[in-house]
Amino acid sequence: MAPVTKETAAFAFRGTVKQKGAANLKAIADTSRTVVVTVDEIVRSPPVLAGFVGHDVTVQLAADEEVRNGERGVFYVTGFVFGETLAVQSVGHDSVPAAQPMVAASARAADGDPTRAFLQTRARERAERAAVVVTGKVVAVGLADSEPTPLTATAITSRRVSEHEPFWREAVVEVQAVHKGAVPSQQVVLRFPASSDVRWYRSPKFQAGQEGVFSLHTDQVSSRPQFGVAAASMAATATAFTALSSADFQPADHEAEVAAVLSAAAATV
Amino acid sequence: MRKPKRAKANAKTNAKAKATTKARKVTRGKAKKAAKKATKKTAKKAVARKRGVRGAAEAAASAAGVLLVNVIPKSLSSETNQDSEPMIAVNPANTNQIVATAFTPDPLEGGAAPYFFSSDGGKTWTLNTVVPGGDMTGDITVAFSGTGPALYAGILRRDSPDQSTRMAILRTVDFSAPTPMDVLEDRQEPDQPFAQAATVANGSAAGKQRVFVGSNDFAATGGRTATLDFMLDAAAANPGLKKVRLERRSTGTAGQDGPQVRTSIHEDGTVYATFYGWRSQTGDFGANTLKVNADVVVVRDDKWGDNQAPFEDLKDSTDGVVGQRVVRNVSVSFNQTGLSANGQQRMGGTLSIAVDPRSDNSGTVYVAWGTDEADTGFTIHVRKSTDRGVAWSAGDILSLPHATNAALAVNSDGAVGLLYQQLTGTGPTRRWETHLRRSANGGDTWLDLTLATTPAATPVKTFDPYLGDYDHMLAVGRDFYGIFSASNVPDMAHFPNGVAFQRNVDFDTRVLLDVNNQHSIPPSIDPFFFKVSG
Numbered sequence A: 001m002a003p004v005t006k007e008t009a010a011f012a013f014r015g016t017v018k019q020k021g022a023a024n025l026k027a028i029a030d031t032s033r034t035v036v037v038t039v040d041e042i043v044r045s046p047p048v049l050a051g052f053v054g055h056d057v058t059v060q061l062a063a064d065e066e067v068r069n070g071e072r073g074v075f076y077v078t079g080f081v082f083g084e085t086l087a088v089q090s091v092g093h094d095s096v097p098a099a100q101p102m103v104a105a106s107a108r109a110a111d112g113d114p115t116r117a118f119l120q121t122r123a124r125e126r127a128e129r130a131a132v133v134v135t136g137k138v139v140a141v142g143l144a145d146s147e148p149t150p151l152t153a154t155a156i157t158s159r160r161v162s163e164h165e166p167f168w169r170e171a172v173v174e175v176q177a178v179h180k181g182a183v184p185s186q187q188v189v190l191r192f193p194a195s196s197d198v199r200w201y202r203s204p205k206f207q208a209g210q211e212g213v214f215s216l217h218t219d220q221v222s223s224r225p226q227f228g229v230a231a232a233s234m235a236a237t238a239t240a241f242t243a244l245s246s247a248d249f250q251p252a253d254h255e256a257e258v259a260a261v262l263s264a265a266a267a268t269v
Numbered sequence B: 001m002r003k004p005k006r007a008k009a010n011a012k013t014n015a016k017a018k019a020t021t022k023a024r025k026v027t028r029g030k031a032k033k034a035a036k037k038a039t040k041k042t043a044k045k046a047v048a049r050k051r052g053v054r055g056a057a058e059a060a061a062s063a064a065g066v067l068l069v070n071v072i073p074k075s076l077s078s079e080t081n082q083d084s085e086p087m088i089a090v091n092p093a094n095t096n097q098i099v100a101t102a103f104t105p106d107p108l109e110g111g112a113a114p115y116f117f118s119s120d121g122g123k124t125w126t127l128n129t130v131v132p133g134g135d136m137t138g139d140i141t142v143a144f145s146g147t148g149p150a151l152y153a154g155i156l157r158r159d160s161p162d163q164s165t166r167m168a169i170l171r172t173v174d175f176s177a178p179t180p181m182d183v184l185e186d187r188q189e190p191d192q193p194f195a196q197a198a199t200v201a202n203g204s205a206a207g208k209q210r211v212f213v214g215s216n217d218f219a220a221t222g223g224r225t226a227t228l229d230f231m232l233d234a235a236a237a238n239p240g241l242k243k244v245r246l247e248r249r250s251t252g253t254a255g256q257d258g259p260q261v262r263t264s265i266h267e268d269g270t271v272y273a274t275f276y277g278w279r280s281q282t283g284d285f286g287a288n289t290l291k292v293n294a295d296v297v298v299v300r301d302d303k304w305g306d307n308q309a310p311f312e313d314l315k316d317s318t319d320g321v322v323g324q325r326v327v328r329n330v331s332v333s334f335n336q337t338g339l340s341a342n343g344q345q346r347m348g349g350t351l352s353i354a355v356d357p358r359s360d361n362s363g364t365v366y367v368a369w370g371t372d373e374a375d376t377g378f379t380i381h382v383r384k385s386t387d388r389g390v391a392w393s394a395g396d397i398l399s400l401p402h403a404t405n406a407a408l409a410v411n412s413d414g415a416v417g418l419l420y421q422q423l424t425g426t427g428p429t430r431r432w433e434t435h436l437r438r439s440a441n442g443g444d445t446w447l448d449l450t451l452a453t454t455p456a457a458t459p460v461k462t463f464d465p466y467l468g469d470y471d472h473m474l475a476v477g478r479d480f481y482g483i484f485s486a487s488n489v490p491d492m493a494h495f496p497n498g499v500a501f502q503r504n505v506d507f508d509t510r511v512l513l514d515v516n517n518q519h520s521i522p523p524s525i526d527p528f529f530f531k532v533s534g
Helices: A096-107 A114-129 A252-268 B004-040 B043-065
Strands: A011-020 A034-044 A058-061 A072-083 A086-095 A134-145 A168-180 A189-191 A211-218 A240-242 A249-251 B066-072 B087-091 B098-101 B112-118 B125-130 B139-144 B151-156 B164-170 B182-188 B190-199 B209-215 B226-231 B241-245 B261-265 B272-281 B291-301 B324-333 B351-355 B365-373 B377-385 B396-401 B405-412 B416-424 B429-440 B445-455 B472-476 B479-487 B511-513 B525-532
Touching: A011 A058, A011 B209, A011 B241, A034 A072, A058 A072, A058 B445, A072 A252, A072 B112, A086 A096, A086 B125, A096 A114, A114 A252, A114 B416, A134 A189, A134 A252, A168 A252, A189 A211, A189 B365, A211 A252, A249 A252, A249 B405, B087 B472, B087 B479, B098 B139, B098 B291, B098 B324, B098 B479, B098 B525, B112 B139, B125 B164, B151 B190, B151 B209, B164 B209, B164 B365, B190 B261, B190 B416, B226 B272, B241 B351, B261 B291, B272 B324, B272 B351, B291 B365, B324 B365, B324 B377, B365 B416, B377 B405, B377 B416, B396 B416, B405 B479, B416 B479, B429 B472, B429 B479, B445 B525
Parallel strands: A058 A086, A189 A240, B087 B139, B139 B190, B351 B405, B405 B472
Antiparallel strands: A011 A034, A011 A072, A034 A058, A072 A086, A072 B125, A134 A168, A134 A211, A168 A189, A211 A240, A211 A249, B066 B525, B087 B098, B098 B112, B112 B125, B139 B151, B151 B164, B164 B182, B190 B209, B209 B226, B226 B241, B261 B272, B272 B291, B291 B324, B351 B365, B365 B377, B377 B396, B405 B416, B416 B429, B429 B445, B472 B479, B479 B525
């Protein structure tokens, strides 16, 4: 897994250093690298922590990070310890003026909603890692090839029964616009797990008629040798894709947002 | 600082809970006075009164001996995860130190999954994100080393490179340290790892930490998938992992064993393991109609597995093959997804084993397993052996209809406990009741303690399994420690022996509240820790 950076940290907040060498969580015994910071404003956050404005949190500083009491900054953090209050691991911080352009841009893009800003960050990460990003519409969904069918005596011993069985499906996506990468035809095949098991439940389940922006990753997971019925018209050599993260699909009205993110990313390369 | 309105409600509720306790004490006091008064009347009446007083006192004492705590920390009051499939480990050298696990994601979606830990005997809990392999596990079980804060875990990593499962066996020298656990083993294919551990007390190996991780390893050849990984010196830099395939019979048309491989360790070096030896199957897993015929098999090693042919010390009294079949040809549904008729819980069998921990009692062992019955649906059966697993009670010493998630433990008095979850009622009034049965006489009679009774239809599941494919209980000394998952609606009627929440709740309005005690949070499934004094 890629290391967390300021750009990808799930939780970013503007805060004021209240006390160095301290912690407000009893589970933190070693306070040599921790500071207590008051959260003044949240820039981005998953929903569960979006209500922490006004709370004091313990921040474990990064290896070479220094702060002073009373310092105001924007902190980029990952999870650390969650107890009667919150302790987080810093991946770095910026001064408020230095971070202001990022904070303003994030607020603008997310309408000031830190949860939406978090989801946008996740979508951007996935789009940047995808082989292909397209806007499209699911025109068909069917069983993937070799999908288990009702068992016969001879078939039984050839496959396992596991509660973590993914139950692969194939969605045929009609491509309307390509934002990243190249597709050889107007249709691409997207494999997804239909399983509701804990291992697969977070992966999007696609349905015919669904429209939006798809971050497509070359399928290295399903081990399916060929296409199933829904994708039977595809060339046997066509690439199959997956979109296993909830951030791999964005509703159609997010198209401009994704395109802008990818343009910005391309411009920095 | 002025308390927010909701915080006041919480404080009021806590006060109310204390008042209830006080009321109980007052009632007991009044009852005692009444009994004393009665003795001044006729002896006959006094005896009758006294009987009534004793009954009330026992009920109050029972409630007083129960600690039940929702483990979600206050800082995560806004969470709505389905924290199902819980497991617990207690440090026997310091029972204030407890670790609990569930399908709980890292709230900040980092690269490590969390476990909960307590340093005060389970009264308060903290989430520690130190489990490598992704922000959430596919399965996780934990065990303390037996003599200190070292903790072992068997997990399914989320970051498998393909669709197969990826098991890791992990270690940390200090469960409370916020540092990632070390990876001792990491391989594709095993499913449902179940970790247990102990430290050798005597002899030449004294002090060595021994870890046993059962799994259903699809990498096994010939469909004999029930497997045990074990390490005889798990604390060493090179723990010397060993692996033994437990299944020695044909799995027939099933082509595999069941996912549950459970172990129980006695300090004298006796280690039992049990698994479902699948023999045949009918129906279709994808269509949720799969039924499996299986044997419940017990294997044993008398020297920690430290011999040339580990886990071959118990041979079947009928066919002479390694592994005594406690019961043969039982039927088990193996669901892909949970049905509303089954309280949203997917069924796939349940299995537990517990050895009597007393010195010279390693020959006494209990097994619980689940079956499908025509009359009683998914049903738990419990049987007992007193000769090291050779002969088993002819019939069940306990049978529980519509029950699953069996977890057995035996305390230092030899009292056996069974934790289980039972579906009651019909239609929308179905409830999941979580019970602890205890028997001080080897299973002749049982006390029943209801820990929770929660609606089975709400919350609606977000994934399978709804409550978990297992829960867990263990005993340290005379006390039983356990964990189960259930609906977290803060309704005292759901917890007849009391409950404490760390997360913000309002018992008066029976709603969960966010971290600021301002907005309601929808119900979800949470893990509940309990300690019941023996």
